[in-house]
Amino acid sequence: MKIxxxxxxxxxxxxxxxxxxxxxxxTLIDSKKDSLINADSHxxxxxxxxxxxxxxxxxxxxxxxxxxxIAVTSSETTNITACVLAKQLGAKQTIARISNTEFIDMxxxxxxxxxxxxxxxxxxxxxxxxxxxxxxxxxxxxxxAFEDGALTMLGLNLSRTAKFxxxxxxxxxxLMPEIHFIPIAIQRFxxxxxxxxxxxxxLKEGDRVVxxxxxxxxEELCKLTGKVRTDIKNVMILGGGRIGYKTTQGLSDNKFNxxxxxxxxxxAFELADDLPNALVLHGDGRNVELLEEENIQDMDAFxxxxxxxETNIMSCLVAKSKGVKKTVALVENIDYFELSHSIGIDxxxxxxxxxANSIFRYIRKGEVVAMTRLNSMNxxxxxxxxxxxxxxxNQLIKNLNFPKSAIIGGIIRNxxxxxxxGDFKISSGDRIVVCCLxxxxxKVERFFF
Amino acid sequence: MKLNYKxxxxxxxxxLSFNGSFMLLASLMSxxxxxxxxxxxxxxxxxxxxxxxxxxxxxxxxxxxxGKREGYIVVTFxxxxxxxxxxxxxxxxxxxxxxxxxFFETISGYTTTGSTILNDIEILPKGVLFxxxxxxxxxxxxxxxxxxxxxxxxxxxxxxxxxxxxxGPSADxxxxxxxxxxxxxxxxxxxxxxxxxxxLSLAGMSFFDAINHSMSxxxxxxxxxxxxxxxxxxxHPIIQYIxxxxxxxxxxxxxxxxxxxxxxxQKIFQDEEFNLYFRFILIFTFIAGVIIYLYTDTNISSxxxxxxxxxxxxxxxxxxxxxxxxxxxxxxxxxxxxxWTPFLLVFFFGIMFLGGSSGSTSGGVKVVRHLLMIKxxxxxxxxxxxxxxxxxxxxxxxxxxxxxxxNVLAFFILYMLSFIxxxxxxxxxxxxxESAIGVAASSLGNVGPALGDFGxxxxxxSMPTIGKWWCSFxxxxxxxxxxxxxxxxxxxxxxxx
Numbered sequence: 001m002k003i004x005x006x007x008x009x010x011x012x013x014x015x016x017x018x019x020x021x022x023x024x025x026x027t028l029i030d031s032k033k034d035s036l037i038n039a040d041s042h043x044x045x046x047x048x049x050x051x052x053x054x055x056x057x058x059x060x061x062x063x064x065x066x067x068x069x070i071a072v073t074s075s076e077t078t079n080i081t082a083c084v085l086a087k088q089l090g091a092k093q094t095i096a097r098i099s100n101t102e103f104i105d106m107x108x109x110x111x112x113x114x115x116x117x118x119x120x121x122x123x124x125x126x127x128x129x130x131x132x133x134x135x136x137x138x139x140x141x142x143x144x145a146f147e148d149g150a151l152t153m154l155g156l157n158l159s160r161t162a163k164f165x166x167x168x169x170x171x172x173x174x175l176m177p178e179i180h181f182i183p184i185a186i187q188r189f190x191x192x193x194x195x196x197x198x199x200x201x202x203l204k205e206g207d208r209v210v211x212x213x214x215x216x217x218x219e220e221l222c223k224l225t226g227k228v229r230t231d232i233k234n235v236m237i238l239g240g241g242r243i244g245y246k247t248t249q250g251l252s253d254n255k256f257n258x259x260x261x262x263x264x265x266x267x268a269f270e271l272a273d274d275l276p277n278a279l280v281l282h283g284d285g286r287n288v289e290l291l292e293e294e295n296i297q298d299m300d301a302f303x304x305x306x307x308x309x310e311t312n313i314m315s316c317l318v319a320k321s322k323g324v325k326k327t328v329a330l331v332e333n334i335d336y337f338e339l340s341h342s343i344g345i346d347x348x349x350x351x352x353x354x355x356a357n358s359i360f361r362y363i364r365k366g367e368v369v370a371m372t373r374l375n376s377m378n379x380x381x382x383x384x385x386x387x388x389x390x391x392x393x394n395q396l397i398k399n400l401n402f403p404k405s406a407i408i409g410g411i412i413r414n415x416x417x418x419x420x421x422g423d424f425k426i427s428s429g430d431r432i433v434v435c436c437l438x439x440x441x442x443k444v445e446r447f448f449f
Numbered sequence: 450m451k452l453n454y455k456x457x458x459x460x461x462x463x464x465l466s467f468n469g470s471f472m473l474l475a476s477l478m479s480x481x482x483x484x485x486x487x488x489x490x491x492x493x494x495x496x497x498x499x500x501x502x503x504x505x506x507x508x509x510x511x512x513x514x515x516g517k518r519e520g521y522i523v524v525t526f527x528x529x530x531x532x533x534x535x536x537x538x539x540x541x542x543x544x545x546x547x548x549x550x551x552f553f554e555t556i557s558g559y560t561t562t563g564s565t566i567l568n569d570i571e572i573l574p575k576g577v578l579f580x581x582x583x584x585x586x587x588x589x590x591x592x593x594x595x596x597x598x599x600x601x602x603x604x605x606x607x608x609x610x611x612x613x614x615x616x617g618p619s620a621d622x623x624x625x626x627x628x629x630x631x632x633x634x635x636x637x638x639x640x641x642x643x644x645x646x647x648x649l650s651l652a653g654m655s656f657f658d659a660i661n662h663s664m665s666x667x668x669x670x671x672x673x674x675x676x677x678x679x680x681x682x683x684x685h686p687i688i689q690y691i692x693x694x695x696x697x698x699x700x701x702x703x704x705x706x707x708x709x710x711x712x713x714x715q716k717i718f719q720d721e722e723f724n725l726y727f728r729f730i731l732i733f734t735f736i737a738g739v740i741i742y743l744y745t746d747t748n749i750s751s752x753x754x755x756x757x758x759x760x761x762x763x764x765x766x767x768x769x770x771x772x773x774x775x776x777x778x779x780x781x782x783x784x785x786x787x788x789w790t791p792f793l794l795v796f797f798f799g800i801m802f803l804g805g806s807s808g809s810t811s812g813g814v815k816v817v818r819h820l821l822m823i824k825x826x827x828x829x830x831x832x833x834x835x836x837x838x839x840x841x842x843x844x845x846x847x848x849x850x851x852x853x854x855x856n857v858l859a860f861f862i863l864y865m866l867s868f869i870x871x872x873x874x875x876x877x878x879x880x881x882x883e884s885a886i887g888v889a890a891s892s893l894g895n896v897g898p899a900l901g902d903f904g905x906x907x908x909x910x911s912m913p914t915i916g917k918w919w920c921s922f923x924x925x926x927x928x929x930x931x932x933x934x935x936x937x938x939x940x941x942x943x944x945x946x
Contacts, residue, residue: 265839268839269839269841269848272839272841272848273847273848276843276846279835279838280838280839280840281835281837281839282837290837293836293837
């Protein structure tokens with residue numbers, strides 16, 4: 001498949017990286033030489049220097065034979081123009097990155113597909129829905145239900161109270177006679193590498209572990225990890241930009257009490273006008289006195305989404321020190337990821353990574369039944385239906401030569417979720433949930449076709 | 450900056466000739482009823498018309514540049530010119546020979562107040578009575594234009610918020626679309642008047658009484674053709690219910706009526722001001738009704754209280770009638786509320802400050818201002834707890850800018866100050882406490898009946914001359930939302946810049 005990516009910023013670069021794992025034919029267009037050199041030297045792709053809205057550049061990149069054109073430059077208008085041009089010049093599908101979320105809400109009415117844009121991606125609204133998702137779960141950092149909850153994916157941080165800290169997966173399995181859950185991905189404390197656990201992988205304190213559970217498994221998991229369910233009610237959000245606004249809008253319809261802090265007075269008034277259910281405060285979030293006056297110690301979650309990564313990290317640390325259970329920081333610089341994890345911020349949001357992942361998922365859509373990605377982990381969850389012709393059909397799991405960077409999390413047979421172990425025989429019609437690292441998606445797919 | 454006096458006079462001339470034409474209409478009525486004053490009224494009309502046309506001819510070359518300052522002057526002096534020329538029919542027919550009395554009667558008419566100095570209304574020629582009601586009706590028309598177009602433009606007392614159509618980018622110029630909106634609303638105003646006339650005639654009123662009372666109701670004025678006002682029809686509850694219905698409509702924003710006719714009924718029930726106005730009337734009627742039913746001895750009143758449909762119906766009918774008459778500032782009288790227990794006396798005095806809806810012909814503070822002030826008051830508590838929070842006052846789901854809230858607060862403070870100074874003025878000329886505060890509140894709010902010596906069953910004939918002029922002044926500033934008139938007394942208005 002031939003793919004053109006316009007814009008070699010962080011989104012474009014990350015996307016090119018993800019796609020190049022699958023040995024797609026990728027062309028990256030950017031007008032800045034530096035970012036192109038960087039991409040060229042790190043990735044197996046073709047680069048073209050030039051303006052994405054220039055027709056000659058588009059022709060040079062052979063847009064007429066391209067399957068997908070992705071415009072992810074920092075300028076919304078450039079992206080829209082480039083997509084429209086690419087479509088007219090023969091690109092089969094186009095994706096534009098936008099910042100005005102109105103476009104997404106009004107996608108059907110305006111008819112973006114009619115004038116040549118098939119999909120709109122807004123990093124800001126992705127970030128907002130990500131935050132909403134995080135707050136709607138309590139103990140778990142991540143949840144996703146397959147087939148109405150027959151299987152559920154849950155992510156959590158292991159604390160010292162968890163019974164299986166220091167044990168290998170095999171030993172941990174012995175703690176429970178009936179198995180209702182299985183770990184499918186681990187992120188070690190202080191790193192951002194995702195590990196697909198094997199039998200001898202040892203679970204450590206501070207690990208972020210994602211489990212696949214069948215019905216009732218979440219209760220067992222709570223007991224074993226010593227976590228107490230708490231509901232998040234009071235939320236403080238710093239920064240009334242697009243993400244802050246979108247998040248507040250999404251959450252204030254629910255049962256949350258939201259305090260939104262915005263620095264600019266005129267902006268704060270507009271926010272107060274649009275968000276009647278939230279308390280909008282005017283002030284600088286770095287001012288600890290203000291935070292204390294607004295009872296930061298009583299907050300269940302603190303979300304910092306100002307335009308400044310450093311402010312976000314620092315204010316989340318302040319919130320942590322005041323005893324806020326859950327902190328979320330928007331961090332632009334990917335290099336800060338590791339650091340912020342190790343100093344104790346619960347969740348890091350990066351809108352560029354979110355955008356890249358979302359586009360990546362869009363590309364993969366159609367080949368798999370359902371797909372989600374593990375929160376702030378570099379792994380994907382895929383759901384497949386086993387066909388009689390599938391390579392995997394009528395095989396025992398232990399006999400499959402399944403890639404090491406992938407794991408079968410569970411199987412749904414006749415609507416019941418089953419946590420499968422080695423001697424489970426897969427048959428036609430089963431729905432199989434697989435967790436894998438991006439680079440092995442292609443290999444995994446081959447088992448099912 | 451130099452004031453464009455030519456255009457000011459041009460407008461005043463227009464108003465004068467307009468007034469003259471209405472006088473000719475009154476003379477037509479007089480001719481129809483053969484009351485013997487047709488000629489005098491016609492002469493009055495011709496005087497006003499010729500004078501007006503003459504002024505217009507002289508100033509016809511004026512430039513069309515019309516700024517805010519000219520606007521203030523035209524509005525205030527327009528009302529004065531109307532009131533002054535309106536006295537001519539009274540003076541020429543000899544119905545009210547005294548100029549001060551005649552002026553009081555006309556300004557009370559044009560400001561849709563409804564206070565009268567006439568001891569015996571019924572002996573007046575029909576043409577003059579018609580003219581008297583017509584002054585109300587003209588005043589009401591003026592108020593509609595004022596409320597929907599001019600006040601929002603001049604930005605008085607937060608009225609810019611309630612504009613039917615938002616003023617365009619050039620807020621300094623009077624807007625051309627004003628005529629459009631005004632025409633549409635006048636049509637509703639005219640339609641309501643016609644409808645009430647027909648309904649009242651059907652209910653048994655004579656056509657003459659019906660048309661007079663209709664004009665008086667829709668303008669929320671309160672002049673009646675009977676000495677006992679609407680109490681004359683106390684034996685005909687149907688007539689009173691019709692009048693009540695139209696009082697309610699007149700106290701509702703005419704723009705909402707317009708929406709209703711366009712089928713957007715939803716919009717009316719979403720309107721916060723209308724909801725509050727409606728609730729206020731229901732609650733006040735309930736309170737007054739219960740107290741009248743249980744505690745009031747109707748026999749002590751000089752007004753006849755025949756209970757055609759029983760005591761309960763009569764109690765609640767009079768409660769609703771008087772609440773509507775005072776809240777909408779119409780000031781019709783079906784019973785003497787000052788004799789309904791001391792509690793209800795203070796109660797009715799209190800609701801004189803309420804006023805009807807914005808964009809209606811009613812006077813007073815207006816429900817919307819109370820609404821914003823109440824909301825702002827509650828938010829003030831929250832603001833002390835969260836000093837950094839942005840807590841805007843919301844009206845119809847939109848946040849209101851602080852500026853408008855300040856405008857409203859300033860209006861209310863000025864209103865109360867005018868009331869106190871007004872009352873002080875009356876006490877200086879020897880009125881007792883109850884009469885002084887009653888007359889001040891009633892005149893400022895364009896209600897009509899006051900308290901004490903000038904209560905619902907009395908009239909203003911006994912008021913000293915200076916008091917009549919003081920009343921007239923209060924009526925005028927109250928009607929023109931204070932700022933419009935009072936700004937003319939500020940030195941910076943006249944300063945050359």
